[in-house]
Amino acid sequence: MASTISAGTTSGTAIAIAGDTSGNLALLTQAGANTITVPNATGTMMVSGNMPAFSAYLSADQTVSASAFVKVLLDTESFDTNNNFASSRFTPTIAGYYQISAGLRVPVSTTPICVIYKNGSAYARGSYTAVSTYNSVASVLVYCNGSTDYIELYGYTNLTTFSGIQSETFMSGVLVRAA
């Protein structure tokens, strides 16, 4: 249950207020079909306009060590709404659960792997097939504490190059639920 503030259509009674003891608050339209409920809980209410999002990519080929897991230098930002991405690292300043996606491209069909790292350790290993391919992709939902936690992209190949292609060697993310 919740206390409610309802929108009406009659002059003089366009706003109706009804209370209960739940501590929750609901905002309702006239029909009652469109509702915003504010729970009786501590936290920050997020709306689409202030949920951080970023996307960055490797703009030119990166020379790497073969058979090593190498940090991908995501040197170009497509967008970074909360200024949380720097030096190829995403360090969100709002605690919560972030959906991270990443891709890695290599110039010759082999068996590349992209890995999403959290705080310097592998967190989500991307696709890896026995059949040769140019790409590996990874996706994960990860919690970040909003202060010290950070996310990076690493790649593996038995070649010595990561391909600098915006649509194929990249990492992006968005806050989907505040803590």
Add this chain to the structure above:
Amino acid sequence: MLEKLLKIYPELANFDFASGVITIQNDSDNKGDYIAKWEHPTLARPTDEELA
């Protein structure tokens, strides 16, 4: 790093370094490759002196 490891352990020539048993890592910070993990069941982790 890979070349040094193969010089010490030629039997690793066909080893799958993507397996995670032995992880060579490079943080792109100009400090070069290093061994981030070594869990090979029979081969001992090389010392810094051997890798120098």
